[in-house]
Amino acid sequence: MDVDVTLEAPCTAAELFVWVDDLERYPRWLELVPRAEPAAAADDDPGPAWTVDLRARLGPLSRSKRLRMVRTVHRPPGPEPGVARFERWEHDGREHSDWILEATVEEGSRDTSRLTMHLHYGGELFGPVVERLLADAIARSKPRLLALVNR
Numbered sequence: 001m002d003v004d005v006t007l008e009a010p011c012t013a014a015e016l017f018v019w020v021d022d023l024e025r026y027p028r029w030l031e032l033v034p035r036a037e038p039a040a041a042a043d044d045d046p047g048p049a050w051t052v053d054l055r056a057r058l059g060p061l062s063r064s065k066r067l068r069m070v071r072t073v074h075r076p077p078g079p080e081p082g083v084a085r086f087e088r089w090e091h092d093g094r095e096h097s098d099w100i101l102e103a104t105v106e107e108g109s110r111d112t113s114r115l116t117m118h119l120h121y122g123g124e125l126f127g128p129v130v131e132r133l134l135a136d137a138i139a140r141s142k143p144r145l146l147a148l149v150n151r
Helices: 013-017 023-028 128-140 142-149
Strands: 002-009 035-039 049-058 061-075 082-088 099-107 113-121
Touching: 002 128, 002 142, 013 082, 013 099, 013 113, 023 035, 023 049, 049 128, 061 099, 113 128, 128 142
Parallel strands: none
Antiparallel strands: 002 113, 035 049, 049 061, 061 082, 082 099, 099 113
């Protein structure tokens, strides 16, 4: 399952990147992430780690999942677009489905920027209904993120 959402923001790429390069900030704007806290680092982690709760609702039903995510790419915007990539990186000795979240931030014109969020889930547990649910939840979070960057 892959979900892509874009956002045009009235700020520089650097101002927007601050909100997407650290998972601890996501609960302030992304309703899918009600909790994200720093996790203990492991020797093979390529970057900082977080314990992240994901939650989605469909009518009276809700589905939640706790993941350990590690930032595997961190490139602030400059001459090239900024990229923050987070991947599921568990240390419990079990096989897990891939969860990958990648945020790409590009400069626009006249102090604007564009955010592209790509969410990939490599398992088979979720179907097209949940894929649509995730896309809708991300889209509903756009106004909250815009409010934060416009402060």
